[in-house]
Amino acid sequence: MLTLEGAEPFIYRTHGALVANSPSVHYCANLMSARGPRKYVVSVVGQSAPSDLAHRSVLDEVVHPVVRRSGVDRIFRSVATSSAVITFILMGLIGGFLLVKGYDALKVAGWGFLTDSEWAPDQGGKFGIAAILPFTIQIAVVALFIAVPVALSTALFITEYAPRKMRRLLTAMIDLLAAVPSLIYGLWGLFFLQPRLITLSKWMADHLGWIPFFHVDDQYGTSLGIFPSSTFVSGVIVSLMVIPICTAVMREVFSQAPPGEREGAMALGGTRWGVVRDVVLPFGRGGIIGGSMLGLGRALGETIAVTLIISPAFTAKWSILDQGSNSIAALIALKFSESSTFGISALMAAGLALFIITLLVNAAASTVVSNSRSGSSTEI
Amino acid sequence: MTSIDTTSSDRTTMSSDISSLDPGHKASGLTASNVACWFGTKKVLEGVNLDMAPGQVTALIGPSGCGKSTFLRTLNRMHELVPSATLAGEILIDGVDIYRGAIPVTDVRRRIGMVFQKPNPFPAMTVAENVLAGLKLSGLKSTRSERDDLIESCLTKAGLWNEVKNRLGDPGRALSGGQQQRLCIARSLAVSPQVLLMDEPCSALDPTSTRRIEQTISEISETITVVIVTHNMQQAQRVSHRCAFFLAAENEPGRIIEEGPTKAIFSNPHDPRTNDYVNGRFG
């Protein structure tokens, strides 16, 4: 029987032959694990004599590994496992808390919670997320639509094109920007950006109005007055706070692109862009997705900036340019202090919806990230 | 079979297509004159003069840390990628200065290819895409059939074709270390270099793969000038026509102590230090 020390507890299909053929009972073997080819030490225990094994194609049979761990390994394993468990429990507690608190409201609203647009729990009226959830997503999408390309190019500029000194300065500045509280972005957006963005909004409504997103209802005309409190303006301001986070994550990942591969690409006559396209971007795919998802999480949950900008609306619409928008976080912030117990229960239910959306987005992202390669697998 | 980017196919009318690579070219000569190198303020090479004649294999030997890799990297402008690195002297390819001449740096690196000590195939690309990576990287257009021919001919020259012809669509990282190194050689050959620099290409490989690569070197040296760094004296004797012995005294920059036909260096060296080194007495 073969024992694999330090190997993950899986059944391995073998791949390749013995690479070290010493008289001892330990063999170094290239095995195919669930995560690609790895080198393992194979100890031979039981009746088979090592010399026999050396001549047999031992590693072409299916191996059932028996895992033995050292003391330190065990301690580290238990610490890591318990942290993971704590994280998991916390998530469960938050979800459970929202569910318990929101249960009263959900019971009353039933499926209407998903299909009703208005929000009047305290007036005994209907309430649901059919409008605020789409608004929340629209704002986040607008924010990412701006943030991801900007963050991607900024991160590439910093790691690939900027001179060394500027690189350090820019990195520090991006990290600093990522730490600025969102209220600051919100205030700046409200007083500086909003009055300037509305001319852009008007231009888009006038010239790109045939696209449903940019269409503005003619009954108002396209006077500047209808543009300030829109999905678009809040999305732009949210994008400001998302850009630094995305950039920081992407820059970090790009800067770890394997130097051996970079040099390989250069030595073939690669241009800078060639190196970016064939080495940095394939390597950084996980980071691009991870950074964007982190940004999406922040955009979905952004509260104060959106609250400052929007004028609350409760009818879902495609158009992002004109007056009226909403978001779950902003709704909770606006209504919390004036709600009865039942109203708060309804807000908790809305919070639960936001929580679930965020979880789904992150689960989707981590699936994509784990399917993309990691650089470490290039080791031989 | 493979998923090669086909959007750029059939556009041979473009000015920079694959035929500009001219596979029937002659090997080029490389001349280093009075080369000195620094890392920051530390001088690691001094007064290096070396003629690497067309179609010959030149071996660079010497103890660890004497500047062989540094010298090799000056020959195709990889040295300047190290942030603190500086350089003096001249490197000429067929008489044209590669640093101050009219040849763009990407062309210099394409004409003077490099194989690294550690195999570095592009892991996200398939075997076939790895071979063609140089074309893509330098923006050269080619047709589908040109590419298929190139894949086969380069992998054959690198002694890898028979092993991978049925796995051209596998990722490059799925090959063994020796196969990866031969893939890297095939990848370098695909852009038709006139000179190929190899920095201890066999140091991570088993004897069989090493022999394959030595064979490859002998075969390609008719059309490609080869400069190889090696710590293996037998290998130097087997593959090279000429040999240069580098040595750095303590706290001093490395220099070429002796340079000449391989036979002479190994059987009848002028300098006692060369004699000691090639006979394994130090370093």
Ligand SMILES: Nc1ncnc2c1ncn2[C@@H]1O[C@H](COP(=O)(O)OP(=O)(O)OP(=O)(O)O)[C@@H](O)[C@H]1O
């Ligand atoms: N990036 C670097 N920064 C600073 N010093 C360096 C750098 N690379 C190499 N050196 C120094 O330059 C000298 C020559 O190094 P080089 O790598 O050329 O030696 P080598 O002859 O190739 O050795 P080996 O046979 O071990 O590969 C060494 O003293 C080394 O410490």
Ligand SMILES: [Mg+2]
């Ligand atoms: Mg070296």
